[in-house]
Amino acid sequence: MTTILPRRDVVIVGFGWTGAIVAEQLTQEGLDVLALERGHWRDTSTDYAVNNAQDEVRYRYRDELFEDLSRETLTFRNQSNQEALPMRMLGSFLPGTNVGGSGVHWNGQTWRFLPTDFQARSHNEERYGADAIDEELTIQDWGVTYEELEPHYDTFDKLCGIAGQAGNLGGEIQQGGNPFEGPRSSPYPNPPMDMVAAPLRFADAARELGYQPFPGPSANMSRAYTNPLGVSLAPCSYCGFCEKYACGNYSKATAATTILPALMRRENFTLKTGAMVLRVETRGGRATGVTYVTPEGDEFFQPADMVFLCAYITHNVNLLMQSGIGEIYDPRTGEGQVGRNYAYQTMSGANVFYDDDFSVNPFVGAGALGQCIDEFNGDNFDHEGLGFIGGGYIAQWQTNGRPIEHHPVPSDTPTFGLGWKQAVRANYNHTIGIGAHGASHSRRGNHLDLDPTYRDAYGRPLMRLTFDFSRNDIAMSAYLTDRVEEIARAMGGNRVDVSPLKVPYDIKPYQTTHNTGGHIMGDSPDNSVTNKFNQSWDVSNLFLMGAGNFPQNPGYNPTGTVAALAYHSLAEIRRSYLQNPGPLVQA
Numbered sequence: 001m002t003t004i005l006p007r008r009d010v011v012i013v014g015f016g017w018t019g020a021i022v023a024e025q026l027t028q029e030g031l032d033v034l035a036l037e038r039g040h041w042r043d044t045s046t047d048y049a050v051n052n053a054q055d056e057v058r059y060r061y062r063d064e065l066f067e068d069l070s071r072e073t074l075t076f077r078n079q080s081n082q083e084a085l086p087m088r089m090l091g092s093f094l095p096g097t098n099v100g101g102s103g104v105h106w107n108g109q110t111w112r113f114l115p116t117d118f119q120a121r122s123h124n125e126e127r128y129g130a131d132a133i134d135e136e137l138t139i140q141d142w143g144v145t146y147e148e149l150e151p152h153y154d155t156f157d158k159l160c161g162i163a164g165q166a167g168n169l170g171g172e173i174q175q176g177g178n179p180f181e182g183p184r185s186s187p188y189p190n191p192p193m194d195m196v197a198a199p200l201r202f203a204d205a206a207r208e209l210g211y212q213p214f215p216g217p218s219a220n221m222s223r224a225y226t227n228p229l230g231v232s233l234a235p236c237s238y239c240g241f242c243e244k245y246a247c248g249n250y251s252k253a254t255a256a257t258t259i260l261p262a263l264m265r266r267e268n269f270t271l272k273t274g275a276m277v278l279r280v281e282t283r284g285g286r287a288t289g290v291t292y293v294t295p296e297g298d299e300f301f302q303p304a305d306m307v308f309l310c311a312y313i314t315h316n317v318n319l320l321m322q323s324g325i326g327e328i329y330d331p332r333t334g335e336g337q338v339g340r341n342y343a344y345q346t347m348s349g350a351n352v353f354y355d356d357d358f359s360v361n362p363f364v365g366a367g368a369l370g371q372c373i374d375e376f377n378g379d380n381f382d383h384e385g386l387g388f389i390g391g392g393y394i395a396q397w398q399t400n401g402r403p404i405e406h407h408p409v410p411s412d413t414p415t416f417g418l419g420w421k422q423a424v425r426a427n428y429n430h431t432i433g434i435g436a437h438g439a440s441h442s443r444r445g446n447h448l449d450l451d452p453t454y455r456d457a458y459g460r461p462l463m464r465l466t467f468d469f470s471r472n473d474i475a476m477s478a479y480l481t482d483r484v485e486e487i488a489r490a491m492g493g494n495r496v497d498v499s500p501l502k503v504p505y506d507i508k509p510y511q512t513t514h515n516t517g518g519h520i521m522g523d524s525p526d527n528s529v530t531n532k533f534n535q536s537w538d539v540s541n542l543f544l545m546g547a548g549n550f551p552q553n554p555g556y557n558p559t560g561t562v563a564a565l566a567y568h569s570l571a572e573i574r575r576s577y578l579q580n581p582g583p584l585v586q587a
């Protein structure tokens, strides 16, 4: 039996970065806002105290912060003619559960996309001709511009207290920053983090080769900071437990450390945990609310005037499919938009090994402590004759020296036993890893749909992921990896081991939690699921937040843009929709 609850103005599904942003903005309008989070209540001081947050076995290897695949997972295959099998262990990506979502255990590398990234098709066609875009690619323009998003990037920078060095202030190129970035309306709210040996060594080598290195934009605090919501964060202690862990030191900007303390004081906000949303209910082209189930198995219908899906891309897309909203994409016909243009990230790198006389001290690190170059990202370089479009940034991030996870060894080392132990001992403190973080261009065959065979614990079909890297991305990544190797060889070690992109895509080893697409945005219902304000074309009181809106994935980490898109959408909702509910863009 389903219990029907009293109506709310707004229901939010999922309380990670985007759920918190939506709640904070709409409670300001006096609306009655309810957030439903499938996981547990978690707060920094009580749950992630500094004396337990750094437990590698508990958090990294027993997955305490990550989603529970015994309840719901997806099936995976590389190509449509293969049989998909359920993902039974987390590997390639690590989506979060509980209050704060994946943002609790993110690194904090907080980028803005390049202005031309938002015109991926039209810009490349204009500069290189239509033939330069491989016919298998389904990339498209976003329907929104960097200029429209800039004020919202700025809001997120200030919410988080991002540490960095501006490279372009109002069109004026700034010394020491990223000269390729789009114009900023204001500098970073905090100075760059203090650099340690490894990123400094990378920056010196990059400079010698003629590049312009700059400090990576970081949501790890370079100094004490109080954000515009009045919430204070402490200076980072460089403990090296950001990525895959919560920060017990209140030094990493997350939804829980920047928004939640202010939000919990607002009487018109309610957060309900242990609420697993199964479906969005619709009638006559409008969302009437959502149905959720508790861990005890009790089912509720929560009516609401507006529904926001903030459940991470895979779950947003899954909820659309389970609710019968929109047509599921079929790669054979090209019909349907839901599940189309799933994309990921292309990662490659190199390890530089040194003699005993150069100590890296890798345990002095932070999730976004690093130096980067952007010469080979997006369209920052001439692609004429290269046979691909797009690119990525190259960086040395000094994230950690965690004892179980971090053991760089030369590639010809035995994988266990005495030889392995000796190599770990010899190299732990004398190795620097650098990497290329590349774009992923959506291609015709990559998509999400429903699996015909497997079901989740709630009896729903599992979502099925079909993905492999495009020809473009393989060529692009090879080019980037060559540049990585050149820099690695200039870093003065005694040996360099290169790790190219692994093809075909393997879902087992960790790469990034930068999944994108599936409910992409665009300028028409014929090419997208949402309009430029992330409003469903089909159901105008349904909004979809997160990287599922990306038509393809540029060469940066996504969350800065995820947040900017959310603020952009909410600004229009507050300006226009609340007075006059309905489509914000006419189809």
Ligand SMILES: Cc1cc2nc3c(=O)[nH]c(=O)nc-3n(C[C@H](O)[C@H](O)[C@H](O)COP(=O)(O)OP(=O)(O)OC[C@H]3O[C@@H](n4cnc5c(N)ncnc54)[C@H](O)[C@@H]3O)c2cc1C
Pocket (backbone or CB within 6 Å): 013, 014, 015, 016, 017, 018, 019, 036, 037, 038, 039, 093, 094, 095, 096, 097, 098, 099, 100, 101, 102, 103, 104, 105, 106, 107, 108, 109, 110, 111, 243, 244, 275, 276, 277, 278, 310, 311, 312, 313, 315, 367, 368, 513, 514, 545, 546, 547, 557, 558, 559, 560, 562
């Ligand atoms: C290890 C790691 C490192 C990362 N580092 C970076 C980085 O350095 N830079 C960067 O830009 N990005 C990084 N990311 C990505 C970043 O964490 C995400 O982009 C961001 O958290 C996405 O926000 P979101 O609101 O879309 O989803 P999330 O933050 O994942 O929140 C989604 C929430 O929805 C809940 N939920 C899901 N389904 C349901 C349902 N059916 N009912 C109720 N609740 C539901 C989940 O439990 C979760 O709490 C990293 C991610 C990981 C895992």
Ligand code: SF4
Pocket (backbone or CB within 6 Å): 220, 221, 235, 236, 237, 238, 239, 240, 241, 242, 246, 247, 248, 249, 250, 251, 252, 365, 366, 367
């Ligand atoms: S490195 Fe800094 S931001 Fe990261 S977990 Fe440690 S104290 Fe927190």
